[in-house]
Amino acid sequence: MLFVDFTPPAPCVGDLNNDGVINTADLAQFLGQFGQTVAPGTGADLTGDGVVNTADLALFLGRFGQSC
Numbered sequence: 001m002l003f004v005d006f007t008p009p010a011p012c013v014g015d016l017n018n019d020g021v022i023n024t025a026d027l028a029q030f031l032g033q034f035g036q037t038v039a040p041g042t043g044a045d046l047t048g049d050g051v052v053n054t055a056d057l058a059l060f061l062g063r064f065g066q067s068c
Contacts, residue, residue, distance in 0.1 A: 013059065014026060014059065014064070015068050016029040016030060017029060020068050021066070022063050022066050022068070023064070026060075030044040030056075035052060035053070044060070047059065
């Protein structure tokens, strides 16, 4: 019996453009949203509090340069 898993992969925290690496392209998107209120957990809101702020920046920079 063949089993096929159709579960989508877990999102890669910080990879805002979904290219598999957290890099300068993601940083440009992040900075474009910095200071904005967004739907919780969307865009550059990595902490899920609805605001793109320094807490999100700390998570982003901690993962910068990593592959997903």
